[in-house]
Amino acid sequence: MEAFIALFVYSFLLSFLRTSTTLDTITPSQSIRDGETLVSAGRIFELGFFSPGSSKSRYVGIWYVVSKDTAVWVANRETPIENHYGVLKVTNKGSLVLLDKTNTTIWSSNTPRTGGNKINYPTAQLLDSGNFAVTDGNISDPKTLLWQSFDYPSDTFLPEMKLGWDLVSGLDRYLTSWKSAEDPAQGEISEGFDRRGLPQLVAMKGDKIKVRSGSWNGLYFTGRPWLTPNQLFKYEFVMNEKEIYFEYELLNNSILMRYMLNPLGIGQKFKWMGNTKSWELVSASQSNECENYGHCGAYASCNINKSPVCACLNGFIPKFPKDWNSADWSGGCVRGTPLGCNDGDGFLNLKDVKLPDTSSSWFDWNMNLKECEELCLKNCSCKAYANLDIRNEGSGCLLWFADLVDIVVLQIGGQELYIREAASLLNHIEKKRHLQVIIIVCSAILLLVMLVVGLVSCVRRMKLRNEEMNIRCQNDYNNEGKKEDMELPIFDLTVISNATDNFASSNKLGEGGFGSVYKGTLLGGQEIAVKRLSKNSRQGLIEFKNEVILIAKLQHRNLVKLLGCCIQENEKLLIYEYMHNKSLDSFIFDQMKSKLLDWRMRNNIISGITRGLLYLHEDSRLRIIHRDLKASNILLDDNMNPKISDFGLAKLFGTDQIEANTNRIVGTYGYMPPEYAGYGHFSVKTDVFSFGVLVLEIISGKKNKEFCNSDQFLNLLGHAWRLWIEDKPMKLIDEFLLFDNSCTLSELLRFIHVGLLCVQQRPEDRPNMSSVVLMLSSEISLPKPSQPGFYTEKAQVGEDYSSRMLEAPSINEITFTSLEAR
Structure with a gap:
């Protein structure tokens, strides 16, 4: 009896250990039953039995640990088990x-x-790549590999998986769609390489091509020019005597990406979003009708930006005109002028296109483009030629000997295709081109004359209108009756009132402690922004005029331009140029509009702010401390160029003055440095701190003041600092920028580095703006940043300075207070 109890306890413990220990490997002495799983070492993938959707059938598959309903491989696709005893x-x-x-x-x-060798230690292991590999012993030795799931894909193409042919064994690795979301059996659609002629990536429906990505040109597939190397991916295409395959590799192992061929035959790329615990669609094939194979037939091109989308190539006419005019373009086009073969045929250059179907092509890696042209001319059956490899100004030769099918005009990328044409047609095209040049030149001259006449007329009208305004502002409202020259155009109150519909609320752009801002339109159509100073403002007439005089002297392309002012009937108005794109905060903190700002635009915005601050601090006739630099005070013109606005809180320094103190602390929390918010001590380093906050906000797309790390109670500065010291600065970057081909990771990290240098606790540690310009525009080594000021969300205002007067910050685009003259 005791022996039986001992055996029972032993069996129970063994079973408990079996189910409670996470395994990634099985051997012949082990098995996986329904309800048990293997989990890869890094806990990325899991293998076991599952039922897709509402199906009751059981399959062996591999899925993500974080997304258990996302199967990436299925073993028994065609033979499900109808119970749980597998x-x-x-x-x-x-x-x-x-x-x-x-x-x-x-x-x-x-x-x-x-290879005829004896198998000694067969082992099946689930790897962090999602590959389920069977080896004879050591998994790291490729020679021991016996079988792997990566050689038999289902509907999903994972990083490090090869898509293509093993020419030695004859193995063809290709994707096949599921029949439906609940049936993983092979569907009608497959995606892989067509080996005829120059190999090309195609999606097939049965034995018919459905979508053609094209051949590889050294950088990308000709129909997928956006598949270029970037900071997230590395692509590789290999073609030699042993194999033809394509694979991609993730450069950041913390990111989960997958490409799947859905049951409808549409290729979709997904990225796992950790914050929402869901898959985000990054891109999809067949996004427009030009993706459909041969949509326009032979010798025609498809351009999704034109209507109709199909057009015959130059020198070709519709084969079936009636069908063509009825939007049935499948019949394609035929030559309007027969080729002369040896009688002086030439070639017409077609730019920025996806090369036609290469299944009937011939290629040679060692020829240049000139030799390729000569070879094509010698063969009357040759229809067109192009470079094989577009890198390094092009190399290799690709010739077509069948009808040119599936030519698509691309909006980005694309290649040059040289199409054979009869000499008579080329001469006609050349004469037509000369005539077009003459017409364009004559039209340009006529347009120029009209513009000059219009400009002269406009200038004359402006002079007449300006004569109705006071060119000099006289202080008619000064109690002492003195007259002072403001050297700035003065607008009549009636003109401004009409322009703003009597300051209608529908025209109000913003409102703050110093007044309101309205949009207006002058009689000539010019749009303006009107700052209406509040009657409750502390600013008197003298202070207002002094401020206007000083701001009028600031002229820089990255500062908002002051057009004029108005002092009439107790109204104090400032007229600025109007910015259609409003302020920076309306873009970078908006989930949808932030995607309009790629890295090139954000870099340009940061550089423009840098130049504007440098001008204020060092290059203007006055030294200005802005004191309220923030995202809402950076306005964007029609070309998204930044312009610093809101000089209402600015302070004027003498050229030899470095710092000052004030008992009147004004500004916006989240952008103010500790020494200013706490003690009223300000200098050019005050603006440098605000600039550093702006840089980190622009790169991350997050507000410093509203961001809060729930675990550490960190604001954006503290969060950025912790990621920096933990060597994880990439996690700070706006996810949208990680897919942007216009930026490099090193450049992004350098901007983060400079941003952290600008927000350091001690003002003397922060660089001045001339140093910031040098840091951002060169490769000089940067010092290590120290801990930023206001590290946590609750460190903004301390007890040492609670007695100081704090003014509410302005929320509109333009506010004003006093400036101190030299």
């Missing part, structure tokens, strides 16, 4: 077998690659 084993011969409850083999892997 068992997966690896045999002593190195094969995987799936058995049902009667021990009948439901599915098995192919005969392993042994």
Whole structure:
């Protein structure tokens, strides 16, 4: 009896250990039963039994640990088990077998690659790549590989998986869609390489091409020019005597990406979003009708930006005009002028296109483009030629000997295709081109004359209108009756009132402690922004005029331009140029509009702010401390160029003055440095701190003041600092920028580095703006940043300075207070 109890306890413990220990490997002495799983070492992928959707059938598959309903590979696609008694084993011969409850083999892997050698230690292991590999011993030795799931894809193409041919074994690795979301059996659509002629990537429906990505040109597939190397991916296409394949590799292992061929035959690329615990669609094939193979037939091009989308190539006419005019373009086009073959044929250059179907092509890697042209001319059957490889000004030769099908005009990328044409047609095209040049030149001259006449007329009208305004502002409202010259155009109150519909609320752009801002339109059509100073403002007439005089002297392309002012009937108005794109905060903090700002635009905005601050601090006739630099005070013109606005809180320094103190602390929390918010101490380093906050906000797309790390109670500065010291600065970057081909990771990290240098706790540690310009525009080594000021969300205002007067910050685009003259 004791022996039986001991045996029972031993069996129970063994079973407990079996189910509670996470395994990634099985051997012939082990098995995986329904309800048990293997988990890869890094806990990325899991293998076991599952039922897709509402199906009751059981399949052996691989899925993501974080997304258990996302299967990336299925073993028994065609032979499901209808109960929960399935068992997966690896045999002593190195094969995987799936058995049902009667021990009948439901599915098995192919005969392993042994080369006639004896198998000693067969082991099946689930890897962090998602590959399920069977080896004879050491998994790291490629020679021991017997079988792998990566050689038999389902509907999903994972990083490091090869898509293509092993020419030695004859193995063809290609994707096949599921029949439906609940049936993983092979559907109608497959995606892989067509080896005829120059190999090309195609999606097939049965034996017919459905979508053609094209051939590889050294950088990308000709129909997928956006598949270029970037900071996230590395692509590789290999073609030699042993294999033809394409693969991609993720450069950041913390990111999960997958490409799948859905049941409808549409290729979709997904990225896992950790914050929402869901897959985000990054891109999809067949996004427009030009993606459909041969949509316009032979000798025609498809351009999605034109209507109709199909057009015959130069020198070709519709084969069936009636069908063509009825939008049935499948018949394509035929030559309007027969080729002369040896009678002086030439070639017409077609630019920025996806090359036509290469299944009937011929190629040579060693020829240049001139030799390619000569070879094509010698063969009357040659229809066109192009470079094989577009890198390094082009190399190799690609010739077409069948009808040119599936030519698509691309909006980005694309190649040059040289199409054979009759000499008579080329001469006609050349004469037509000369005539077009003459017409364009004559039209340009006529347009120029009209513009000059219009400009002269406009200038004359402006002079007449300006004569109705006071060119000099006289202080008629000064109690002492003195007259002072403001040297700035003065607008009549009636003109401004009419321009703003009597300051209608519908024209109000913003409102703050110093007044309101309105949009207006002058009689000539010019749009303006009107700052209406509040009657409750502390600013008197003298202070207002002094401020206007000083601001009028500031002239820089990255500062908002002051057009004029108005002092009439107790109204104090300032007229500025109007910015159609409003302020920077309306873009970078908006989930949708932020995607309009790629890295090139954000870089330009940061550089423009840098130049504007440098001008204020060092290059203007006055030294100005802005004191309220923030995203809402950076306005964007029609070309998204930044212009610093809101000088209402600015302070004027003498050219030899470095710092000052004030008892009147004004500004916006989140952008103010500690020494100013706490003690009223300000200098040019005050603006440098605000600039650093702006840089980190622009790169991250997050507000410093509203961002809060729930674990550490960190604001954006503290969060950026912690990521920096933990060597994880990439996590700060706006996810949208990681897919932007216009930026490099090193450049982004350098901007983050400079931003952290600008927000350091001690003002003397922060660089001045001339140093910032040098840091951002060169490769000089940068010092290590120290801890930023206001590290946590609750460190903004301390007890040491609670007695100081704090003014509410302005929320509109333009506010004003006093400036101190030299």
